[in-house]
Amino acid sequence: MEKKLEFMSNDVHKPVRYGTSLKDGIDKVQFWRIFLKHYAHPLKDWVELWPKSPANYRENMGKYATDVRKLALELTTAITESLGIGPTYLNNKMEEGMQVMAINCYPACPKPELALGLPPHSDYSCFTILLQSSQGLEIMDRNDGTWRAVLKLDSALQVHVGDHLEVLSNGLYKGVVHRVALNTERTRISIASFIQTLKI
Numbered sequence: 001m002e003k004k005l006e007f008m009s010n011d012v013h014k015p016v017r018y019g020t021s022l023k024d025g026i027d028k029v030q031f032w033r034i035f036l037k038h039y040a041h042p043l044k045d046w047v048e049l050w051p052k053s054p055a056n057y058r059e060n061m062g063k064y065a066t067d068v069r070k071l072a073l074e075l076t077t078a079i080t081e082s083l084g085i086g087p088t089y090l091n092n093k094m095e096e097g098m099q100v101m102a103i104n105c106y107p108a109c110p111k112p113e114l115a116l117g118l119p120p121h122s123d124y125s126c127f128t129i130l131l132q133s134s135q136g137l138e139i140m141d142r143n144d145g146t147w148r149a150v151l152k153l154d155s156a157l158q159v160h161v162g163d164h165l166e167v168l169s170n171g172l173y174k175g176v177v178h179r180v181a182l183n184t185e186r187t188r189i190s191i192a193s194f195i196q197t198l199k200i
């Protein structure tokens with residue numbers, strides 16, 4: 001608990017930040033989530049600020065962050081190529097940009113119909129690469145505003161488009177409005193990697 005308190009902050013510009021949805025007196029509606037967010041690119045600039053415990057956290061998360069980044073660069077190449085602006089168009093911006101990771105934990109909820117893990121939102125990123133321990137993510141159908149559960153496929157990562165890419169592509173790639181539903185049985189963990197061409 002003390003280790004968590006060390007990182008606890010409502011300041012969104014902190015490079016490492018632990019939070020719950022219980023921001024006394026700030027949020028009017030509260031959500032059933034605790035999270036750790038940290039910067040991950042360039043890794044060497046940030047890894048020393050990450051939690052020291054568990055003992056292998058920095059090593060394992062650092063490896064995951066590096067691997068996700070490789071995938072992100074491949075996706076970026078494919079996306080810019082598909083937009084007709086060439087495979088290297090965003091290379092420099094990607095190098096200068098950020099990778100922010102959110103490790104989300106949604107405890108089992110006794111009354112899931114009364115709460116959400118995360119409210120409807122789109123991500124402030126080019127795109128987001130998500131690893132999830134169980135189902136819970138829902139995506140809004142742009143045609144009729146209904147919610148569709150995203151199936152959890154074993155060993156699969158979910159990629160969704162964020163606000164920056166929607167703007168960059170003049171709306172050819174559409175940002176995804178999503179939310180997180182809860183369940184009574186088990187805690188759900190997700191790791192979202194926000195890939196950004198901009199610095200916050």
Ligand SMILES: O=C(O)CCC(=O)C(=O)O
Pocket residue numbers: 102104118123130132136137178180189190192
């Ligand atoms: O937990 C999830 O599946 C989604 C997390 C998410 O949308 C976010 O951190 O922005």
Ligand SMILES: [Fe+2]
Pocket residue numbers: 121122123178
């Ligand atoms: Fe999100």
